[in-house]
Amino acid sequence: MRTFKLTVAYDGTAYVGWQRQAAGVSIQGCLEAALGDLAGARVAVVGAGRTDAGVHALGQVAGVRLDLRIDPAALARAVNARLPEDVRVVDSAVAADTFHARFDAVAKSYRYRLLHGPVTSPFLRRYAWHVREPIDVEAMTAAGRLLVGEHDFAAFQAAGSTVRTTVRTLFDLTVRRVPPGDWIGAPGADGTVIDVRGSGFLRHMVRTIVGTLVEVGRGRWGPAEVERALRAAERSAAGPTAPPRGLFLTGVGYPR
Amino acid sequence: MRTFKLTVAYDGTAYVGWQRQAAGVSIQGCLEAALGDLAGARVAVVGAGRTDAGVHALGQVAGVRLDLRIDPAALARAVNARLPEDVRVVDSAVAADTFHARFDAVAKSYRYRLLHGPVTSPFLRRYAWHVREPIDVEAMTAAGRLLVGEHDFAAFQAAGSTVRTTVRTLFDLTVRRVPPGDWIGAPGADGTVIDVRGSGFLRHMVRTIVGTLVEVGRGRWGPAEVERALRAAERSAAGPTAPPRGLFLTGVGYPR
Numbered sequence: 001m002r003t004f005k006l007t008v009a010y011d012g013t014a015y016v017g018w019q020r021q022a023a024g025v026s027i028q029g030c031l032e033a034a035l036g037d038l039a040g041a042r043v044a045v046v047g048a049g050r051t052d053a054g055v056h057a058l059g060q061v062a063g064v065r066l067d068l069r070i071d072p073a074a075l076a077r078a079v080n081a082r083l084p085e086d087v088r089v090v091d092s093a094v095a096a097d098t099f100h101a102r103f104d105a106v107a108k109s110y111r112y113r114l115l116h117g118p119v120t121s122p123f124l125r126r127y128a129w130h131v132r133e134p135i136d137v138e139a140m141t142a143a144g145r146l147l148v149g150e151h152d153f154a155a156f157q158a159a160g161s162t163v164r165t166t167v168r169t170l171f172d173l174t175v176r177r178v179p180p181g182d183w184i185g186a187p188g189a190d191g192t193v194i195d196v197r198g199s200g201f202l203r204h205m206v207r208t209i210v211g212t213l214v215e216v217g218r219g220r221w222g223p224a225e226v227e228r229a230l231r232a233a234e235r236s237a238a239g240p241t242a243p244p245r246g247l248f249l250t251g252v253g254y255p256r
Numbered sequence: 257m258r259t260f261k262l263t264v265a266y267d268g269t270a271y272v273g274w275q276r277q278a279a280g281v282s283i284q285g286c287l288e289a290a291l292g293d294l295a296g297a298r299v300a301v302v303g304a305g306r307t308d309a310g311v312h313a314l315g316q317v318a319g320v321r322l323d324l325r326i327d328p329a330a331l332a333r334a335v336n337a338r339l340p341e342d343v344r345v346v347d348s349a350v351a352a353d354t355f356h357a358r359f360d361a362v363a364k365s366y367r368y369r370l371l372h373g374p375v376t377s378p379f380l381r382r383y384a385w386h387v388r389e390p391i392d393v394e395a396m397t398a399a400g401r402l403l404v405g406e407h408d409f410a411a412f413q414a415a416g417s418t419v420r421t422t423v424r425t426l427f428d429l430t431v432r433r434v435p436p437g438d439w440i441g442a443p444g445a446d447g448t449v450i451d452v453r454g455s456g457f458l459r460h461m462v463r464t465i466v467g468t469l470v471e472v473g474r475g476r477w478g479p480a481e482v483e484r485a486l487r488a489a490e491r492s493a494a495g496p497t498a499p500p501r502g503l504f505l506t507g508v509g510y511p512r
Binding site: 009120 | 266267332336341342344345346375377378379
């Protein structure tokens with residue numbers, strides 16, 4: 001048996017999320033089916049973290065133990081040949097036998113994209129949240145700074161969640177104005193990209209941070225409301241949950 | 257009755273093409289349904305040109321005569337509220353009563369996108385042709401120059417087409433290396449963008465030009481083969497037809 005570390009990109013639009021569920025098609029389920037077909041046996045794939053329905057990934061990490069003599073690049077090609085086109089293994093490596101994609105992860109990075117302008121783009125509708133009005137990137141940056149560091153993010157998790165602790169560390173948060181550019185069908189449109197990196201994230205935490213920052217960017221909220229949300233530690237004190245379509249898990253960090 | 261000129265963007269993936277057909281959903285059909293619902297009557301929408309199944313548009317132009325007292329911006333909003341999300345009216349204006357979207361068009365622009373790299377992107381799979389190997393942009397540019405001007409493009413039209421004349425004028429053709437950039441989920445990938453503008457295009461003409469240029473870019477063909485294809489004026493003399501997914505109708509030109 002060897003342990004492989006797979007880096008996986010996916011368009012989450014058509015899926016119930018990363019995790020296998022009783023009903024609906026999951027990314028984990030697709031990978032297990034493709035790898036199981038290759039290995040001729042049932043396999044279990046461990047993901048670095050769950051992503052919700054409609055959330056995408058550029059660099060999800062999955063670990064799998066396989067009784068296969070195959071080099072990692074050939075494994076990636078063989079798995080991709082068996083996966084739907086909206087799920088791709090973009091990197092593959094042999095890992096230590098003790099590697100665990102979730103327990104070993106020390107950082108996760110997410111990117112959230114906002115598209116501005118009078119009309120959404122048919123080509124970006126699945127990959128960005130359309131926020132018509134221009135928003136104040138400087139105010140969002142200043143408010144984002146209040147969230148960086150170790151905090152109780154209880155106000156920023158999905159209502160009804162039960163976790164041992166709601167304290168998490170945000171390493172950094174940046175807000176940049178990035179026009180979609182030449183490759184994307186949104187001529188004249190403007191965009192905002194929000195990048196966050198942290199030790200770990202509660203359920204809906206990135207989307208609630210984004211929803212809160214957009215309230216700030218619209219001028220409805222100021223820094224005081226963001227500080228109050230942190231202190232209140234109640235979901236109702238933070239802003240709305242941004243839609244899943246704009247969210248991408250961009251990478252997972254492991255100790256060297 | 258007033259004549260409106262609508263500029264329309266669409267993701268062609270789910271459609272049988274621009275033109276209404278006996279079976280399947282067309283862009284024209286969607287627009288006629290949305291506008292008919294608004295006008296409370298059957299309406300006919302005239303497009304500047306057809307696009308094939310799976311081909312996209314950033315700037316298709318459609319003309320429609322409506323018995324509606326509504327300003328053009330309000331019309332666009334009302335139509336968008338009735339259209340599927342992958343079809344958007346991006347601009348709307350009142351046109352002269354004599355305006356005809358097809359007969360009045362004097363130029364059309366298309367863009368074709370190629371994505372390079374070992375793996376395709378889940379986010380670009382509908383919007384680019386994945387050509388794994390790097391290709392020679394300079395050789396493609398030189399070969400493209402041979403096609404600019406007035407030529408008999410018979411070798412570059414779909415087999416079995418019957419049109420009055422296969423002579424067309426290509427105003428310009430450019431090939432550029434453009435990486436997909438920050439907004440797109442193809443980290444480290446490279447891309448090529450081919451822009452063509454001409455008086456009009458035969459069926460599959462842009463896709464056959466692209467298929468031919470890619471043969472040149474791969475080093476399989478040289479300028480001699482491109483000149484031979486023009487002279488032969490037979491479909492079999494030109495390169496393969498590039499897939500529809502990479503093609504965008506970017507704009508339609510009218511006399512000022």
